[in-house]
Amino acid sequence: MEATELRLNNLVIYEDEIVPVIGMENKHNGLFVKIDSFTAVDQRKLKPIALTAEWFSKLGFKEVYRSSTRVRFDLPNFCRYDFDLSSNKILEGFLFFGNYIKCTHLHQLQNIYFTLTGEELKVEHNLTQKEIVA
DSSP: OOGGGOOTTOEEEETTEEEEOOEEEEETTEEEEESSSSOEEEGGGEEOOBOOHHHHHHTTOEEEEEOSSEEEEEETTTEEEEEEOSSSOTTOEEEETTEEEOOOBHHHHHHHHHHHHSSOOOOOSOOOTTOBOO
């Protein structure tokens, strides 16, 4: 994950905790990501959050279809995301006008959603300030 992929409000993992990106700054010839008012960390210490069924639930998506080869989640009245359970993963990603946009991490989905709607993708399940990643 590169810092150029991140925008404000993206959720990422730092030291096994989920943290929001609240800013970026150049320091000591490097790019640092602010995760709270006092802490800016080297972008290489951040990890992306993998998209899972649990995360789709937290984002308000509902499972609407399941077969031996695919699982589909819908965000009512807006979009779909398919998990391809086969080995080739051809039919996987954010479904937009019949095309799959590959994204496997939460920050990527947040960015796509914001680009298309101009709004933040809201986490419906309240996370603790710094929820521990299992």
